[in-house]
Amino acid sequence: MDPIASTETRRQAALGKLDPRTQAVLGQFFTPVKAATLMASMLRVDDLSGSVRVLDPGAGAGSLSAALVDRLHTERPDVAVHVVAVETDPFITPYLRATLEECQTAYGISYDLVEGDYLLDEGAELDGPFDFVIANPPYGKLASDSPTRLATATRAVDTPNVYVAFWARAVASLKKDGQGAFIVPRSWANGPYYRSFRRWLLSTASLDVLHEFESRTRVFADTKVKQENVIVAFTLRPQFPNVILSKSVAHDEEPIARSVPFSTIVQAEDDDKIVHFADGVSAPSAARFTLPGLGIGVSTGKVVDFRNRQYLTDNLDTPGVTPMIYQSNIRSGGIEWPQVKARKPQGFIAVEDAATRQLLPQGPYVVVKRQTAKEDRRRIIAALWDGPSKVAFDNKTNYLHESNKPLERNLARGLMLWLNSTVLDQYFRAFSGHTQVNAGDLRRLPFPSREDLILLAKTAPDGLPNQEALDSVVAKLFSEMPDSTA
CATH class of the missing domain: 3.40.50.150 (Vaccinia Virus protein VP39)
Structure with missing residues (x-):
C-alpha cells in the first residue's frame, strides 16, 4: 500500500x-x-x-x-x-x-x-x-x-x-x-x-x-x-x-x-513591503524617476462599454463619432484604428454631455494594456496614440497624460519605447505576479528623465523597433550615459 x-x-x-x-x-x-x-x-x-x-x-x-x-x-x-x-x-x-x-x-x-x-x-x-x-x-x-x-x-x-x-x-x-x-x-x-x-x-x-x-x-x-x-x-x-x-x-x-x-527581496525603505521574487533586478541608474516625479499622470480609460452601449457604433460616418480605443487596438507600439475585422465597435458617439465628458483632447497619449494574455511574451504592452480628433479609451486600458491633456509627442514616444523595453519588463516581473497592469503599478516603475526620454525617442528607429534593436538603443543610452541630473 x-x-x-x-x-x-x-x-x-x-x-x-x-x-x-x-x-x-x-x-x-x-x-x-x-x-x-x-x-x-x-x-x-x-x-x-x-x-x-x-x-x-x-x-x-x-x-x-x-x-x-x-x-x-x-x-x-x-x-x-x-x-x-x-x-x-x-x-x-x-x-x-x-x-x-x-x-x-x-x-x-x-x-x-x-x-x-x-x-x-x-x-x-x-x-x-x-x-x-x-x-x-x-x-x-x-x-x-x-x-x-x-x-x-x-x-x-x-x-x-x-x-x-x-x-x-x-x-x-x-x-x-x-x-x-x-x-x-x-x-x-x-x-x-x-x-x-x-x-x-x-x-x-x-x-x-x-x-x-x-x-x-x-x-x-x-x-x-x-x-x-x-x-x-x-x-x-x-x-x-x-x-x-x-x-x-x-x-x-x-x-x-x-x-x-x-x-x-523586501526593501527596508519600502513602506508597501512589496515582495520581489528576484534579487539583483534593477533599472539603469539613469532611470531614477517615477511618473508622478516627472509630472506625468496615469489614468484608467473612462469608457465602460456595457454602460455606454448607446454611444458605441460601427458606423464611423455617424455625426459626432470619435475613435473608440480598446486594448485590442494596440499593435506594435501603435494603435490600429479603425481595426480590421474588429470585434468591438470602433466609434463612440459624443453628442450628449454624458458622452463628451468621457473624451480626451486631441493629441499624443501613451496607452497601456491593463490585461495581458497569460501566453504573452511581455507583461507591459504600450502604444502611442496620436489621432486626428478627440478620443475615447476603454477602461481595459491605462493612458499616460499631462494634467489630463496630451503629452509632447517626443516625450510620449520615449515613454512608449521605455515601457516596451526588456529591462523594464524584467523589473516589472520582479515585483508583480499579475498579468494585469494597474495604474498604481505604472506609477511605481522607474523612468529616465523627461530629457532622456525625448533623447530615446530621437535616437531609436521609427515606430516600435524589434526587441533587439530597441534594447540595444536603451542599453547604449542608459547603461553608458552619465547621470543626467548630476
Whole structure:
C-alpha cells in the first residue's frame, strides 16, 4: 500500500466527479501529488521531538497531508504525528477520510477530520498551536462586510481575498517556530490591495522559501487553472537574514534554488513591503524617476462599454463619432484604428454631455494594456496614440497624460519605447505576479528623465523597433550615459 499513489488516484477521481459550478465557487483545485511533495520538502524536520501537530485547512482529497506525513515518517519515524484536516464539501470528505485512514494504517498517525468552514468555524482544534500548516487554499474576493472577512480581521488582519484569509488564520495558529507552506496566487506580493496583509505577515513570520513556477498552466493542468501560483514557506519567528529563491518550470521538475539576502527581496525603505521574487533586478541608474516625479499622470480609460452601449457604433460616418480605443487596438507600439475585422465597435458617439465628458483632447497619449494574455511574451504592452480628433479609451486600458491633456509627442514616444523595453519588463516581473497592469503599478516603475526620454525617442528607429534593436538603443543610452541630473 502506497498512500501517496492512492491519494493521487483519489484526487483525480474526485476531480472527475465535481460539478464545475460548485468547483468554481468553492475553489476546488486539488494539489497534484508532485506539487504536494515539493511543498512538504520545503519544511525543516531536523529539530523535531516527541509529537507534532499538522494543520491542513481546505484539505480536499488529502494530498498535502499525505505528502507531509510521508516525509515525516521517512525522515523522522520517531516523531508522533497528529493531523487536523478541514474540508467544507461533504462530497469530498469521504475521499479525505480514506486518505487519512490509509495514512493512519501505514504511518501510525492520529487525525481529526473537521467538516466545516475553516474561516468561520470556532472549534478549538483549529486554533492550534500547530507545528506545521500546509495548504492550497481556495481563492475569491471578500466583501468588506462579509462575516469571513470580519472574523479574519478579528483573529489576525483584514484580508480582501479568501486565500490570504486562510493564510492569516493559519499563521496565527502556529506555535513559536512553527512552519508553514502555502501554494497561492502571486498577487499577494505587490500592490495596495494586499498591503495590510504583507505588513502583518512580514512582522509576524519569516519568509524562508519563495518558489515560482515558470509555467502558468502545468501545475494544475487537470483543473484548467492558469493562475500564476507560487509556493511560500515560512516560520513563526523574526525574519531570518536570508531567503531561498527557488524556481522550476512546473511542479514535476527539480527546482533551481539559491540563498539571497532578505534585504534584496523586501526593501527596508519600502513602506508597501512589496515582495520581489528576484534579487539583483534593477533599472539603469539613469532611470531614477517615477511618473508622478516627472509630472506625468496615469489614468484608467473612462469608457465602460456595457454602460455606454448607446454611444458605441460601427458606423464611423455617424455625426459626432470619435475613435473608440480598446486594448485590442494596440499593435506594435501603435494603435490600429479603425481595426480590421474588429470585434468591438470602433466609434463612440459624443453628442450628449454624458458622452463628451468621457473624451480626451486631441493629441499624443501613451496607452497601456491593463490585461495581458497569460501566453504573452511581455507583461507591459504600450502604444502611442496620436489621432486626428478627440478620443475615447476603454477602461481595459491605462493612458499616460499631462494634467489630463496630451503629452509632447517626443516625450510620449520615449515613454512608449521605455515601457516596451526588456529591462523594464524584467523589473516589472520582479515585483508583480499579475498579468494585469494597474495604474498604481505604472506609477511605481522607474523612468529616465523627461530629457532622456525625448533623447530615446530621437535616437531609436521609427515606430516600435524589434526587441533587439530597441534594447540595444536603451542599453547604449542608459547603461553608458552619465547621470543626467548630476
